Amino acid sequence: MRLVARDITVRFGTTTVLDRVSLTLDSEMVGLLGPSGSGKSTLLKAIAGLVVPDAGSVFLDGSDVSLVPPHRRGIGMVFQNQQLFPHLDVGENVAFGLRMRGQRKADMSDRVSEMLHLVGLAGFERRRVGDLSGGEATRVALARALAPSPSVLLLDEPLAGLDRDLHDRLAGELHSMLAHTTGLLVTHDRAEAATIASRVVSLADLAHSAP
């Protein structure tokens, strides 16, 4: 899978958050570094279609998806603070994307247990989201994003707020779980990016620089 973001520009009011940013992912996991407030999350949202850029385009395997709404882009995302649905249990959260595609119940529950097994939470289906620890919630968010088999996975500071030991262990696990995934990991932690991703870039290097 090849994802190309070309000359993405996003303005909120009078502030320019992203100024002609370009990036290419070629069947690889890329770590994107940058200080907080530098527009990393906005770039992810522009790629996902949650923010409509003022200029620029996004291509998936050569076709322009800039005008495709987020629910039809087939791009998965793990959000900061996980953003699990509080009114659904763990299994229902993981099944959400499958349900939106109208999958049959039996297929869904197989896929859900497969995904929960993958992230090391086998048997967690009936748990309440509010009872999960930070690490468990991160794993559920990953399982939820992976369940519908997205073509590209975007991760927005997925390990923020975890304590050091857990952070390092999960970073290692993420590396092996995501080894064959096309994706973009946003973080401000260089070591984390290096552990999980196969290549690390900095947002500052992606911006269009005047000739």
Place this chain on the structure above:
Amino acid sequence: MGRHRPSLTALPRWAPPALGALPAAWLAVFFAWPVATMALRAGTPSVDLGIVRFTLLQATASTAATLVAGMAPAYVLARFDFRGRRLALAMVTVPFMLPTVVVGAAFIALLPEHLHRTTAAIVMAHVFFNMAVVVRLVGSMWSVIPHELTGAARTLGAAPLQVARHVVLPLLRPGIVAAAIVVFLFSVTSYGTVLLLGGPARPTVEIEIVRLATQLGAVERAVALSVVQLVVLGVVAVIAARAQRMASRAIAAAPQRRAPRTRRERTLIACTALLTAAAVAAPMLALVAQSFRVGGRPSLEAWRRLVDPVADRSASLGIDPLASMLASMRTAAVATILSVTLGLLGSLAIAAGRRRVAAALDTGLMLPLGTSAVTVGLGMLITFDSAPYDWRSEWWLVAVGHALIAVPFVVRAALPVIRAVPADHVAAACMLGASPWRAWREVIVRRAGRPLLVGAGLSAAISLGEFGATTFLTRAGRETMPIAVSRLLARAGDIPRAQGFALATVLLVITAVIIAATDLPDRTPQ
């Protein structure tokens, strides 16, 4: 663990009961006793099922219409930051504070003749009055749903309508249910508005209670009907509160408002704000405009007669608008002093008391609010009717009735502020040499100043507009403004009608000024 030893900085053990004694006695004499008397004096309830059916029908229709009408403003005010947002929120809230007879009069002034005395008129007025309930209760849930949460649903393949159905609505449900229950209860017990807009052909249970007691002299039947209604509404409220607690899911987040980004969002905000402002302003403007018209022509006659009662005596047949203003002011002043004093004592007692006792006092002080005002008035009327408790002709009984309904608002304003004072602040004051009483006064009571001011404003507004209880407690020659408005509008003829609109306008302006004065930005440090 040994027996609990009171902290040395706490008030002495006898302090909470001493503080709570007066509010408790007040509640016992003016609420519990009348309710008990009603329970004992109730005859066999015989209810016209048509009246019950119409009551439920108009309440159900009002609830559904309010929910539908309130959703768009709730969404816009909860999700977006824009210039004029605070003003828009204040405007939506104003109708809820207006006296019920002013709402009724405003819709008589607004609607064409053929819509007077229709169910549609009642429903429209209830939507106008209750919209704030939906905007506040649903909006408070809506404002904390993170944008990323709906974004997560989008990236998982949910189309906008699917996001609404599978994510937003389930999360809003507790707020929607709560708002529906509150609006339904308010609509069932709505008296002044229904009286003015429904007329005798469309009685609800409240109207029937008053008619039985005051026109037919069938007090026993009226009491029986009130008791049945009280029990039914009480059960509804308890079940609702329980369902509510089970359904609520806390999202720990700050309000998620942001500036609009797309043109569609800006258009949506502008349209909703304009429509809502128009819907809120139209009845009030119509009321003011109609007070300057007599028989279809511009005229100052109504206003002239309002301030010059001598010219008016013959025409208004014993209703003296100027005197009613004075009666209302005096009643409101006494009711405000009563409710602020009792509310402060009650709040302090609740904050300092042991848990069970405090909870009981808290619930007790709230009860009159859950009881319909008509029931409160009827109970007092039949209880204080024989020597040595024959207080029916005492001028202060009306103010007592009003204070009973206003105290809950003072407590709700003051108690959270008092409770929010950290115990360490009291301890620190004690370490600096203050006695526990002094520490309480310096650290806690002084902070309650602002909420008490808000409570005082609410009490005054409630007293000025109170109609249901006053119907039973008012005495000839001492009618308050809402009573005078309802009597003027019940008269035939263009001049009394215009006078009713003029007096309702005065009430509208006074209430608006009080709300504006108490709604000044809060400058207390948190």
